[in-house]
Amino acid sequence: MASSSSSSSLFMALLTWASLIAILSHVGSSSAQLSTNFYSKSCPGLFTAIKPVVQSAINKEARMGASLLRLFFHDCFVNGCDGSVLLDDSSTFIGEKKAAPNLKSLRGFNVVDEIKSAVEKVCPGIVSCADVLAVTARDSVAILGGPEWNVKLGRRDATTASQAAANSSLPPPTSSLRSLISSFHSNGLSTKDLVALYGAHTIGQARCTNFRAHIYNDSNIDSSFARERRAKCPSTIGDGDDNLAPFDPQAPTTFDNAYFKGLVKRKGLLHSDQEFYNGGSTDFLVRTYSTNPSSFSSDFVSAMIKMGDIKPLTGSSGQIRKNCRKVN
Numbered sequence: 296m297a298s299s300s301s302s303s304s305l306f307m308a309l310l311t312w313a314s315l316i317a318i319l320s321h322v323g324s325s326s327a328q329l330s331t332n333f334y335s336k337s338c339p340g341l342f343t344a345i346k347p348v349v350q351s352a353i354n355k356e357a358r359m360g361a362s363l364l365r366l367f368f369h370d371c372f373v374n375g376c377d378g379s380v381l382l383d384d385s386s387t388f389i390g391e392k393k394a395a396p397n398l399k400s401l402r403g404f405n406v407v408d409e410i411k412s413a414v415e416k417v418c419p420g421i422v423s424c425a426d427v428l429a430v431t432a433r434d435s436v437a438i439l440g441g442p443e444w445n446v447k448l449g450r451r452d453a454t455t456a457s458q459a460a461a462n463s464s465l466p467p468p469t470s471s472l473r474s475l476i477s478s479f480h481s482n483g484l485s486t487k488d489l490v491a492l493y494g495a496h497t498i499g500q501a502r503c504t505n506f507r508a509h510i511y512n513d514s515n516i517d518s519s520f521a522r523e524r525r526a527k528c529p530s531t532i533g534d535g536d537d538n539l540a541p542f543d544p545q546a547p548t549t550f551d552n553a554y555f556k557g558l559v560k561r562k563g564l565l566h567s568d569q570e571f572y573n574g575g576s577t578d579f580l581v582r583t584y585s586t587n588p589s590s591f592s593s594d595f596v597s598a599m600i601k602m603g604d605i606k607p608l609t610g611s612s613g614q615i616r617k618n619c620r621k622v623n
């Protein structure tokens with residue numbers, strides 16, 4: 296009798312302790328459901344399954360690292376990091392792939408399929424496509440020479456996608472600083488997060504249609520840089536729209552702080568890039584990142600983690616898609 300009552304009070308004490316820990320771990324975090332060890336028991340081979348596939352895709356084409364990083368951004372900004380960007384059109388919805396910011400632009404879907412297959416081989420039905428994108432973005436940055444970080448995991452996949460949301464939630468490259476700040480603020484990201492995340496434009500390329508107006512009509516641009524870019528981007532709309540130029544011509548496949556050095560020289564490729572160094576409130580951040588690569592790295596990492604926290608599906612919401620292109 297005595298022993299049963301003492302074991303039940305021990306049980307109660309443990310229960311209280313456990314709930315205290317649970318409560319504490321939720322304080323100060325908008326998505327305490329995500330954790331870096333989410334799959335440590337259910338899929339310990341996750342990271343070793345993903346990285347070699349990312350590495351071999353980048354070996355085949357170095358730009359792919361940039362394309363994969365961008366996929367994560369375009370996923371998170373449209374109804375949260377829920378893998379919706381990866382869904383093909385279905386009989387019940389039009390997906391996000393043909394939305395204005397993505398059409399003829401977003402790429403890397405076949406590589407994501409390969410990565411997901413590799414993950415399914417080691418842990419079938421366990422890891423979401425949304426989490427695959429988060430890890431893939433991290434590995435892409437690390438492989439191209441950028442910082443590495445522990446990715447928070449535990450997202451689940453959307454069962455629908457929205458072309459309308461993709462059209463309206465991703466800011467266009469003609470955006471002003473003020474509208475970029477407000478778009479990022481509405482996703483819980485600060486102005487500093489915004490500028491640091493934009494440092495992702497140290498890798499990858501853009502199409503003429505997205506920078507034409509900037510190189511022909513903006514005044515806040517280095518004139519010899521504008522001339523160079525005009526040579527491969529005709530002024531007439533429709534002419535050479537898909538011609539590519541690198542954001543960071545010095546090292547387009549190295550994740551470094553050269554993008555910010557370019558902005559200080561007024562060699563930003565998009566109108567929106569140069570907005571961060573145009574006599575406004577973010578000039579000091581651009582200058583800091585241009586001379587201090589480690590402050591860029593650490594702010595980029597914390598902003599990536601915050602971006603990855605945007606409205607994840609957790610618990611029993613959504614599903615773990617088998618094939619990232621379609622609902623189970």
Ligand code: HEM
Pocket residue numbers: 358360361362363364365368399400401402465466467468469470475492493495496498499500501502503505565567
């Ligand atoms: C809201 C602000 C942003 C705007 C307006 C913007 C705009 C663009 C545009 C217009 C392109 C070129 C697309 C094309 O011409 O086909 C591009 C490419 C790219 N963006 Fe952004 N971007 C933004 C934020 C970000 C963020 C936050 C990231 C990642 C953290 C990112 C990563 C990239 C990368 C890596 C590329 C190159 C992709 C490739 O070469 O395939 N961008 N962006």
Ligand SMILES: *[C@@H]1O[C@H](CO)[C@@H](O)[C@H](O)[C@H]1NC(C)=O
Pocket residue numbers: 393394395458459462
């Ligand atoms: C999204 O934008 C594209 C291109 O401008 C347009 O064709 C499409 O109708 C838009 N979709 C929605 C649902 O607003």
Ligand SMILES: *[C@@H]1O[C@H](CO)[C@@H](O)[C@H](O)[C@H]1NC(C)=O
Pocket residue numbers: 507508509511512530531
């Ligand atoms: C530059 O601005 C003028 C006047 O607003 C406009 O007619 C022209 O189409 C613009 N050119 C480009 C390449 O955007």
